[in-house]
Amino acid sequence: MDQPNAQKTPYVPLTAETLAPQLSKVPAIADRVGQDPQDWKVVEVGDGNLNLVFIVEGPDGTVIVKQALPYVRLVGDSWPLPLYRAFYEYHALVREAERDPGAVPQVFHFDEDQALIVMEFLSPHKILRRKLIDGEKVEGLGEFLGRFCARTAFRGSELSMKSAEKKKDVGLFAGNVDIPAITEALVFTDPYYDAKMNHHTAELKPVVADLRANAVLKARVQRMLMKFASNTETMVHGDLHSGSIMSTATESRVIDPEFVQYGPFGFDIGMLTANFLMAYFSQPGHRTPQDLGAYQEWILSVIEETLKAFDAEFLFLWTTERTGMLYPASLFEDQGQSSEDFCRDLLNEIRQDAMAFCGIEMHRRTLSLAHNADFETLTDSAVRAPMEARNLAMGSELILRADAIRSPRALLELARQFNAKDVL
Amino acid sequence: MDQPNAQKTPYVPLTAETLAPQLSKVPAIADRVGQDPQDWKVVEVGDGNLNLVFIVEGPDGTVIVKQALPYVRLVGDSWPLPLYRAFYEYHALVREAERDPGAVPQVFHFDEDQALIVMEFLSPHKILRRKLIDGEKVEGLGEFLGRFCARTAFRGSELSMKSAEKKKDVGLFAGNVDIPAITEALVFTDPYYDAKMNHHTAELKPVVADLRANAVLKARVQRMLMKFASNTETMVHGDLHSGSIMSTATESRVIDPEFVQYGPFGFDIGMLTANFLMAYFSQPGHRTPQDLGAYQEWILSVIEETLKAFDAEFLFLWTTERTGMLYPASLFEDQGQSSEDFCRDLLNEIRQDAMAFCGIEMHRRTLSLAHNADFETLTDSAVRAPMEARNLAMGSELILRADAIRSPRALLELARQFNAKDVL
Known part of the structure; x- marks a missing residue:
């Protein structure tokens, strides 16, 4: 639980060729894959923005090897990024596994010097974003995701944790500076001015101009940035979108918590909701007219369930595990008073924050550096632009009037209205 | 800027006898007091709850030596308290001096192993609480305190600091666990149930019962505790009451920041306001009827000025030094838009938080462990109780309707109303 250690063995990025001879020396891996590295089949499959990812298959089994690169893969070595993020990802995975058992891949081995995590190979799981583009459904998805967000939010906060332990953890994760800085810039700031790495569909120009002319909206976004950067209410995943979820038709897992930090209760669930809404708005580009309505409604039902x-x-x-210092039973239940109403008050606050974070994520995925495959795979901008405009x-609306969303149904209704609108 | 170090020389609490031989070896002290320890006059004057405090006088000058004790002095060694708090106090003093030059005593020497800080001897300063009990005025007091709170709040936040530096600092101060835990328990929790260390004036019994019966009020206090524990908006002094301020008739300083932590913008100014209000409500016990009105109004004027x-x-x-990542000029001024209204919005939020923290501090100082000399020096409970009842x-009112206080004048008006009320 200390800060990342000073490096002892020099970092060397692995390749499909060097991986087997290197890692077959680690019993925790060899025991799972096979003792003889000659029998290992290694494929590099990293399609993300930041890391090397290998599938390692052998006679005894298959594992995933994820190794951080010292720069942002999407941009190249002009954007360096510290390797210590693997340390934080590892610690996040451990905590998520404790707080929602079975929700994240099992970790078999962690090598801090090599910024390398060896973990469970999920199969036949697919990245959820891909499934949403392909029109595939996942049973129990909303239930799983809502529970994951609630369990990690509650159990990572001082509603549950002992304060000394939580503060120690805040100190630990406060060291993960450069990764949250990406979110602070790309999500909360860049979309609202002419930032260097921005790009957006040309047809959106007038919509973007309106948005940047709206000082009240930008101030609201900055207030949410202040919450993101300063409200250490719980440990958040920090990057919970449909690309950080892997699913089969009936089972799901959450991966890639390297953007972990202490943050607001409503952050993960807000970002997640945004990514479902973007999947929803992009569907007319992916479905036949016959399938469109039903699949869009299925996406909305997942949001509602979540x-x-x-x-x-x-x-x-709250009712069964409130063991932290906040809202202690000594002040309520032990004095014969229920505290459930105050949990509902807090949940209302959390939902308002979540709705504002949701709106911000919807903006940045169409205006800032890292766009979504949901929209990006639609190569005809005449098709894409009207959907992106609805999304913006x-x-x-969510940023400016988060408090108007008083129930999941109100959010779905709003989505249906915008989906039917010609914004451009 | 690392966490406190492992101890190298064993900690030994100083006495008036051992201090001179020990500290005369330190040039930074000997140069200020005198080279020969035989010429030093040492008096222990600690009247606080937690530390040894010595005045050390010599031919060349006078300094203050403050040494932490490994337990709460007020309670005894049954309540241990880590010595590392001196480390945090030292770092807080350094930052406060940077952010509001001249507002805190100058530090001459810090010895981490001995939990010892040697600093400027303030003379003829008196503890402000004492002056308020004695009916003495301090010129420019509100101006000084309001400026100190604003400068430390603004310059310790991501409105001003680089985020990497602020996060590093949050990590550093997150190690100061046990001291904030005192505030969490004594301020936010104990007053609202029958906690072991509580004590209050017997006549207040029905008022206290009403207060504990009010679940909405207690939930509001817990929501503020969540902010106190989780909103790392800026570095707060953490214990800014009239006992942490020393003044002459024309000059003031802030001392004793060992309760330092990252916390909400409104915390210090809220606690401070509470302590002026308690001075205000207690005045009928300290002044002659002729002097009472004018001095009470002077206290209110200090609150207003602050x-x-x-x-x-x-x-x-905000206008001249907004160099942090929050509300950047790139989103506002650089696009030809003023952001001053958003500063005012934020100040409104800060004042609401401050008013709620203020109400909580007013409660705990009459109901929890550590009471105020303002009330405690009134030994006749028949005199004290009605004033304490008004204060409660x-x-x-402030906890439940913080949002109704829309200006300093509204707060003063409320204080005058309660001062004229028979609450018991």
């Missing part, structure tokens, strides 16, 4: 499951699980934990418009 | 100076200075720094009632 938000409902979040509230239900959070309230359940709903994002603004 | 709050006004806070807002004015914060807005000034106004505290509840």
Whole structure:
């Protein structure tokens, strides 16, 4: 639980060729894959922005090897990024596994010097964003995600943790500076001015101009940035979008918590909701007219389930596991008073924060550096632009009037309205 | 800027006898006091709750030596308290001196192993609480305090600091666990149930019962505790009451920041306001009827000046020193838009938080462990109880309706109303 250690063995990025001879010396890996590295089949599959990812297959089994690169892969070595993020990802995975058992891949080995995590190979799981583009459904998805967000939010906060332990953890994760800085810039700031790495569909120009002319909206975004950077309410995943979820038709897992930090209760669930809404708005580009309506409604039902499951699980934990210093039973239940109403008050606050974070994520994924495959795979900008415009418009509405979303249904209704609108 | 180091020389608490031979070896001290320890006059004057404090006088000058004790002095060695708090106090003093030059005593020497800080001897300064009990005025007091709160708040936040530096600092101060835990328990929790160390004037029993029966009020206090424990908006002094301020008739300094932590913008100014209000409510026990009205109004004028100076200075720094990542000029001024309204919005939020913290401090100083000399020096409980009852009632009003206090004048008006009320 200390800060990352000074490096002892020099960092060397692995390749498909060097991996087997290197890692077959580690019993925790060899025992799972096979003792003889000659029998290992190694494929590099990293399609993300930041890391090397290898599938390592052998006679005894298959594992994933994820190694951090010292720069942002998407941009190149002009954007260096510290290797210590693997240290934080490892610690995040351990905590997530404790707080929601089975929700994240099992970790078999961690090598801090090599910025390398060896973990469970998920199969036949696919990245959820891909499934949403392909029109595939996942049973129990909303229930799983809402519960994951609620369990990690509640159990990572001082509603549950001992304060000394939580503060120690805040100190630990405060060292993960450069990764949250990416979010602070790309998500909360760049979309709202002419930042160097921005790009957006040309047809959106007038919408973007309106948005940047709106000082009240930008101030609201900055207030949310202040919350993101200063409200250490719980340990958040920090990058919970549909590319950080892997699913089969019936089972899901959350991966890639390297953007972990202490942050607001509503951050993960807000970012997640945004990514479902973007999947929703992009569907006319991916489905046949016959399939479109039903699949879009399925996406909305996942959002509803997620938000409902979040509230239900959070309230359940409030009632059964409130062991931290906040809202102690000594002040309520022990004096014969229920505290459930105050949990609901807090959940209302969390939802308002979540809705504003949601709107901000919808903006940045169409205006800033890292766009979504949901929209980006639609190569015809005449098709893409009207959907992106709806997405931007709903994002603004959520940022400016987060408090008007008093239930999951109100959010779905808003989405349907914007989906039917010609914004451009 | 690392965490406190492992101890190298064993800690030994000083006495008036051992101090001179020990510290005369330190040039930074000997150069200020005198080279020959035989010429030093040492007096222990610690009247606080936690530390040894010595005045060390010699032919060349006088210094203060403050040494932490490994337990709470007020309670005894049954309540151990880590010595590392001196480390945090030292780092807080350094930062406060940078952010508001001249506002805190100059530090001459810091010895981490001995938990010992040698600093400027303030003379003829008196503890402000004592002056308020004695009916003495201090010129420019509100202006000084409001400016100190605004400068430390603004310059310790990501409105001003580089984020990497601020996060490093959050990590550093997150190690100061046990001291904030005192505040969490004594201030935010104990007053609202029958906690072991509580004590209060017997006549207040029905008022206290009403207060504990009010679940909405207690939930509001817990929400503020969540902010106190989780909103790392800026570095706060953490214990800014009239016992942490020393003044002459024309000059003031802030001392004793060992309760330092990252916390909400409104915390210090809220606690401070509470202590002026308690001075105000206790005045009928200290003044002659002829002097009472004018001195009470002077106290109110200090509150008004403090709050006004806070807002004015914060807005000034917003306009001239907004160099952090929050509300960057790139989103506002560089696009031809003023951001001053958003500073005012933030100041409104800060004042609401401050008013709620203020009410909570008013409660705990009459109900929890550590009471105020303002009330405690009134030994006749028949005299004290009605004033304490007014103080409690106004505290509840501030906690429940912090948002109704839309200006400093509204707060003063409320204080005058409660001062004229028979609450018991």
